[in-house]
Amino acid sequence: MARRVPTGPVLGRALSILEAFGPRHTRLTLTDLARRAGLPLSTVHRLAGELVSWGALERDAAGRYSVGLRLWEVGSLAPRGLGLRERALPYLEDLSQVTHENVQLAVREGAEVVFVERIAGSRAVPVHTRVGGRFALSATGVGLVLLAHAPREVQEEVIGGPIERFTAYTVTDPQALRRLLADVRANGFAVSDRQVTEDALSVGAPIRDPHGAVVAALSLVVRHGTVSPHALAPLVLSSARAISRTLT
Structure with missing residues (x-):
C-alpha cells in the first residue's frame, strides 16, 4: 500500500x-x-x-x-543517477563480460539503497533488484558498503531496527551488524552471503568522489558456492576504483 x-x-x-x-x-x-x-x-x-x-x-x-x-x-535527469551511470557503464559492462555475472550500481537515499543500473550476466543467478528499485541497506553487498560509510545517524537508524530478515542467513542482530560494518570499512569491500536469497552471494565495493567520500557502490552477484568472495574482491575493487577516477 x-x-x-x-x-x-x-x-x-x-x-x-x-x-x-x-x-x-x-x-x-x-x-x-x-x-x-x-x-x-x-x-x-x-x-x-x-x-x-x-x-x-x-x-x-x-x-x-x-x-x-x-x-x-x-527522472532520468537526476544528477546522481544519470551522470554516475554514464561514467560507470563502460566498467560495469567490462566486469559483466569478464565474469558473466550480475553487476549492480547503487546509491543511498536515506536509509535505503536505490539501484541506478543492473546488468544481468549470461550465467547470472536470479536477483530481486531492478533499476530504480529500492532495498534495505542492511542486506545487500552495495547496501552494506553504503551503510558502512553512511553518517552515524543513518547507521544508528538502521541498526536500531527493526532489521528485516530475508533468509535464515540475514544478519539481524545489532551487534553482529556493527561488526560486519566494521569489517567492511577495514577490508575495503563487503560480502553479503545468502542474506537476500539463499542461492546468491554478493561482493560490493565503494565508489568515491574526488574528496574521498563514498557516493555509490558497485557489486558483483554470483551463485553461492561457485567462487570464493575473496577471489571476486580484486575485480570489484578494481572496477570501483576505475569508476571513482572518472568522477574526478
Missing part, C-alpha cells in the same frame, strides 16, 4: 497518486488509485486527468493508468 499523504496541498495529493504505483502495481484503475493513495475518488479523478495532460501518467483504452514517459524523462 502506498504511503498515505494528508488531504492537503495539491502537490502532496498528486505525489500520493504517483506513489500508488509499484513493481507489482504498474497499471491501476481509478478505483485502485484512490484506494492505494488514500484519497477520495473525485479528487483522484481530477488530479489524474491533470497528470495525464502533463504526461506524468498515461491512460489506456481500458481506462487503466500507468506511469507516463514524461515522468521518466524528468
Whole structure:
C-alpha cells in the first residue's frame, strides 16, 4: 500500500497518486488509485486527468493508468543517477563480460539503497533488484558498503531496527551488524552471503568522489558456492576504483 499523504496541498495529493504505483502495481484503475493513495475518488479523478495532460501518467483504452514517459524523462535527469551511470557503464559492462555475472550500481537515499543500473550476466543467478528499485541497506553487498560509510545517524537508524530478515542467513542482530560494518570499512569491500536469497552471494565495493567520500557502490552477484568472495574482491575493487577516477 502506498504511503498515505494528508488531504492537503495539491502537490502532496498528486505525489500520493504517483506513489500508488509499484513493481507489482504498474497499471491501476481509478478505483485502485484512490484506494492505494488514500484519497477520495473525485479528487483522484481530477488530479489524474491533470497528470495525464502533463504526461506524468498515461491512460489506456481500458481506462487503466500507468506511469507516463514524461515522468521518466524528468527522472532520468537526476544528477546522481544519470551522470554516475554514464561514467560507470563502460566498467560495469567490462566486469559483466569478464565474469558473466550480475553487476549492480547503487546509491543511498536515506536509509535505503536505490539501484541506478543492473546488468544481468549470461550465467547470472536470479536477483530481486531492478533499476530504480529500492532495498534495505542492511542486506545487500552495495547496501552494506553504503551503510558502512553512511553518517552515524543513518547507521544508528538502521541498526536500531527493526532489521528485516530475508533468509535464515540475514544478519539481524545489532551487534553482529556493527561488526560486519566494521569489517567492511577495514577490508575495503563487503560480502553479503545468502542474506537476500539463499542461492546468491554478493561482493560490493565503494565508489568515491574526488574528496574521498563514498557516493555509490558497485557489486558483483554470483551463485553461492561457485567462487570464493575473496577471489571476486580484486575485480570489484578494481572496477570501483576505475569508476571513482572518472568522477574526478
